[in-house]
Amino acid sequence: MYFNANNIIKKRIRFGLSHDANQLNIAYGIDKNFFLGCAVSITSILLANPNLDFSFHIFTNYINDDLELKLEQLADKYNTNITIYLVDDNSLSHLPTTKNWTIATYFRFIVADYFYEKMDKILYLDADITCKGSLQELVTLKFDDNIAYVVTEKDPIWWNKCATRLNEHKLSSGYFNAGFLLIDLKKWKEFSVNSKALELLSDSNLSENFTHLDQDVLNIILLEKVKYLDRKYNQQVSINYELKYKSSVNGYSPILDETILIHYIGPTKPWHKWARDYKCSQYFLDAKSASPWKSTSLLSAITATQWRYCAKHRLHQKKLLSGLICYLKYCLRKIKNPRY
Structure with missing residues (x-):
């Protein structure tokens, strides 16, 4: 060992x-x-x-x-x-x-x-x-x-x-x-x-x-x-796939009635602020509301990668000003630390 x-x-x-x-x-x-x-x-x-x-x-x-x-x-x-x-x-x-x-x-x-x-x-x-x-x-x-x-x-x-x-x-x-x-x-x-x-x-x-x-x-x-x-x-769900669809109607819906465990893969998680508006995140949010963490704020972006996806999702959600601010923060962090 x-x-x-x-x-x-x-x-x-x-x-x-x-x-x-x-x-x-x-x-x-x-x-x-x-x-x-x-x-x-x-x-x-x-x-x-x-x-x-x-x-x-x-x-x-x-x-x-x-x-x-x-x-x-x-x-x-x-x-x-x-x-x-x-x-x-x-x-x-x-x-x-x-x-x-x-x-x-x-x-x-x-x-x-x-x-x-x-x-x-x-x-x-x-x-x-x-x-x-x-x-x-x-x-x-x-x-x-x-x-x-x-x-x-x-x-x-x-x-x-x-x-x-x-x-x-x-x-x-x-x-x-x-x-x-x-x-x-x-x-x-x-x-x-x-x-x-x-x-x-x-x-x-x-x-x-x-x-x-x-x-x-x-x-x-x-x-x-x-x-x-x-x-x-182990039903894998990438919240970033939401970006491929213009709306939630006939859009991204990998979670089925028979799904038991939802696995949120990828850099965007349901505990991120920019993910809360999606239907696929609701299962996480419902459980959070029944926990001692119900009043805990969802997490903001920290790394350059997170700011990039935050910007993409904000723009996708028609939150233009917020999206542009997030993109600017992404650029600044990318310059400061190219690896992240």
Whole structure:
């Protein structure tokens, strides 16, 4: 192993007291920027599944008193368990990152390492996932010989591109999105998934081909060792696709009645101020309004990329002055820091 999760976790903070042997354990790996998304994701799961018992686990390198207070309120309101695991991420600092993937993307490896021998399985979710349906099926799924249940990303055209980029022709039959991983922890450990993944990521000659970092690596390592679930468990939604349509009438509507988990991919998230006017964001906003974060303001743009999309969406929404101001801020930040 490249790390011992028990040594990396500096502190645990637990909220809620109830226990149930049949509960579904759900984990997140986040940094400061995804805390609001994570909190609303948890709230949405509780709202959509009032008859199920859950225990939530948040692995993060950031926490403050206000977040602790709100998490305690959330656990009390919905009679659930929420545990914070404060991570010392220095041991992961040598791994590659991009403007879209921070060091927090590797926290899912800490999750798998930490819970081995503590439970049989765990559901890892990205923090930009909102729930609108029942997760009952996931409680009783049998893994058989599979290490994890996953959901494909995009389509066969994309799979073929990934197969070529990663020089693995078998990926042309399926490439999954790592934002949803239902993991058999014993099999994950026995197959040394963490060690293999971190070894590949640490090799600069190999990692230069990884545009999706740990997701690419997991697709290579878990070839033919995963079972695919229906897209309803990871329905990817890019709010930026709204820009392709002149109006919401007969426009962008990927969320179906049967969709259970909505995954807001891309740089524009439903917690951004410029995304709140879209129908696809409403599922997130409804859950937020039922959480201790209901009075928390949606987030403004910070990076140049965010200001660029903020400008595009404001102009798309016919908010011309606001759009021009956002575009000016984008230009200024781009000049100041070209990478972001």
